[in-house]
Amino acid sequence: MSAVRESFESVAVSTRMRLARNFADYPFPGRLLQDAHAEEQAQEIVRLIAAALAGVDEFTLYEMKNVSPERTALLLERNLISRDLVRNRRISAALISSDEIISVMLNEEDHVREQYFMHGFDLPRAYERITGLDDAISESVPFAFDEQFGYLTACPTNLGTGLRASVMLFLPAVSRRGVMTRTIVPELLRLGLTARGAYGEGSGAEGDLFQVSNEVTLGVSEEQILSIVGKAVDSIVQMELLERCRMKAEGGIALRDKLCRAYGVLTNCRLLEEHEFLRRLADLRLGLALGYFTDGEEGDEWMNELDELAVAMRPANINRLNGAPLEAQEQNAYRAEYVRTAICAMKLSAD
């Protein structure tokens, strides 16, 4: 039987880096919203940032008030915009790169929220990219900066560096074995970090996915944030890998049965509701991580493939793939068909 995979890539799914920035000469978006005559100022912010980004990459501008509900849901599901941005839709906008790796939200909680996304775990690279973007914008835009406090933000929790470094972790073993709530979450809090469910604040950890990120942005340097988050992730990954070995040893055939059945259902069902999909997908991922199935490759490319599949199978994404909106049951049928085809195409073999 194949051994438990011991790679970082079988745990750390993706890295996300965010910077909060504001213009020195404009009221924060919350104030802009309250003032009926401030729309011009809000538009000016959008115009300035769009101009600053013109030379950096290919960006699409979404002025939220003009974006259809379907498109809005799609962008939310793809983590390219936030619920706050939608709430501010009268004045808010997003600039999204064609490869969907960079998203710059405008007039969200702050004037500017720069985001960078990448598969895998690489804080230095993600930080290098986001600062490259930030430098390019800063050349033409004077951000509000205070010698004592650092970057000024609408909410004090983002004051200082304005940096949030997040890593998405697949943690079936520590989560299912209780180590997550018992040990990891308290330790993260002590370090000024949090672990959120994958689908944003308030969501449970559906699919055994957790987003670990820093809460504190003030009084620490960017380097310190990266170091704290990086070390925490290192440590959580080691704990997860250890617990996976224990889980496999203790779980025996009953665990194997559960995970193999998930594969059987995903490759044969004709209706697949989203929650069941996420649960079975987590079981399939765990099966791959534990070496119960293999795609015959050395690496853990399956992690990215399955991550993209999870995003593609969210409701608004399904509607886009289908080219027209579907009823709930039709969605479940579409999801079943798509997932079956995708997972069969991975040519997994049971070990």
Place this chain on the structure above:
Amino acid sequence: MSAVRESFESVAVSTRMRLARNFADYPFPGRLLQDAHAEEQAQEIVRLIAAALAGVDEFTLYEMKNVSPERTALLLERNLISRDLVRNRRISAALISSDEIISVMLNEEDHVREQYFMHGFDLPRAYERITGLDDAISESVPFAFDEQFGYLTACPTNLGTGLRASVMLFLPAVSRRGVMTRTIVPELLRLGLTARGAYGEGSGAEGDLFQVSNEVTLGVSEEQILSIVGKAVDSIVQMELLERCRMKAEGGIALRDKLCRAYGVLTNCRLLEEHEFLRRLADLRLGLALGYFTDGEEGDEWMNELDELAVAMRPANINRLNGAPLEAQEQNAYRAEYVRTAICAMKLSAD
């Protein structure tokens, strides 16, 4: 999509014919058992029948008192002996042909119970075989026969012809749609017939299998019994085929999902408890009957294959296949492995 299969073979699984006979000069087995000195008489019956059968076919003699509990369980599961035969084990025996098609039980409720089994539905052929056997035995053995009553039996319900004609029917549609209890069972009773669950009297209809047979043996000729049972089976088969079409039309994708998931579980699980196996197997059979899967063949040979698989996966049969007794959990693992291999080998494809 493939059409619903409309063959008899997709409904009628097997035919079983039984004759009850007694020696004129010996007390019935119930009396023999009560008399400590009657063992010699019981042995004489066994000896006489064994001798009569010597020229007919290759038979193995099982004197039940010498048969191990494991072997006894195995024979019970294969429907080659009855619980009554086991109860009478002090004096009872069975002669079983090497192909397991003929079983002659001795000193069960009657001195002699001749049984013939065949795949598919063919009452005339089964009757021809059982009477051929009966003629061969009768040549050397004088059976108790009364001009008025016919063959004499220990229990009045078997008096007369001593003939029970049984057909095993796979009835998922009429059973799941309530037609079985609402219409078919009362009609069978009216005709002097019964429908039992596949696993003998008292068992529920596990696996959607029902054994239809005559209850009355007195006052009707063998030909009448065959005719009544045959017509009832014809009629039930037509109702089942009709209900399958309705079921497919009304069940839509939810039904297809359920049946395809059964295939997914059977071909991927690593633990399979017997009741779940029978439930999923019935779903798989139904899927084949409805044309959701196909084995690429014109005929319905899969019906026999799956029927043999069901018998092979009963607990004592698993122990024999394994060569040594297994604990419950080990049985479930063995069953999962065996079923997975068997069903994968059928190379079914989803339509």
